[in-house]
Amino acid sequence: MLYTVGEISKLLGIPSSTLRYYDKEGLLPFVERSSGGIRMFQEKDFEWLKIIECMKKTGMPIKDIKNYIELTLQGDDTIPERLALFQKQRRQLQIQLESLQQAMEVLDYKCWYYETAQKAGTVEALKNISISDIPEKYHAVRNRLSNIPQIPNESDAE
Known part of the structure; x- marks a missing residue:
């Protein structure tokens, strides 16, 4: 199932503006877009968003969260x-x-x-x-x- 920013916002209790900010900062490279450019979240994206929110709650800077996501996308060589x-x-x-x-x-x-x-x-x-x-x-x-x-x-x- 696909979810819009508004739907994800309601489901996870994250403001839509926060999700848009995350996307602008490069934290959501895994989110697909419709042909009209609308962000379309999948169920597999929930875990990513929850991890991002957890990292934010710990005080981790956006740049470090972005680094983590980039490392993850690079594969197992970046586990250390x-x-x-x-x-x-x-x-x-x-x-x-x-x-x-x-x-x-x-x-x-x-x-x-x-x-x-x-x-x-x-x-x-x-x-x-x-x-x-x-x-x-x-x-x-x-x-x-x-x-x-x-x-x-x-x-x-x-």
């Missing part, structure tokens, strides 16, 4: 390059996940903090709270928030 591309993106995504996890921990701590303040009727009740009065799962976050990092000496950088 494709693997390296995904491994690199995986490492970058892992760093992002760790950063987001730390942000989530701070948000969890602050939710606990304000829930506790709300019960007490004031944040003043928490101004001088000791670490032992904070739930253990928030100790590391509290320490990260309250410790001032040291500025490295210029001699340390050399």
Whole structure:
């Protein structure tokens, strides 16, 4: 079965303008066109589009996605390059996940903090709270928030 840009857009929840942009950037060399120049997607194109969307969600630049597609079209000789591309993106995504996890921990701590303040009727009740009065799962976050990092000496950088 063939699908138009509008139909694919609805099926995958991707704006039509995004699909047109992908085509303009060379990400859709596999998409056929009708005699009138209309993009006609096939069911086999769904996986390509889902992979492109996944790569975009990971923050992979368009140029790298295009490179991946070009490598794929070149055949099995490019498997090592494709693997390296995904491994690199995986490492970058892992760093992002760790950063987001730390942000989530701070948000969890602050939710606990304000829930506790709300019960007490004031944040003043928490101004001088000791670490032992904070739930253990928030100790590391509290320490990260309250410790001032040291500025490295210029001699340390050399």
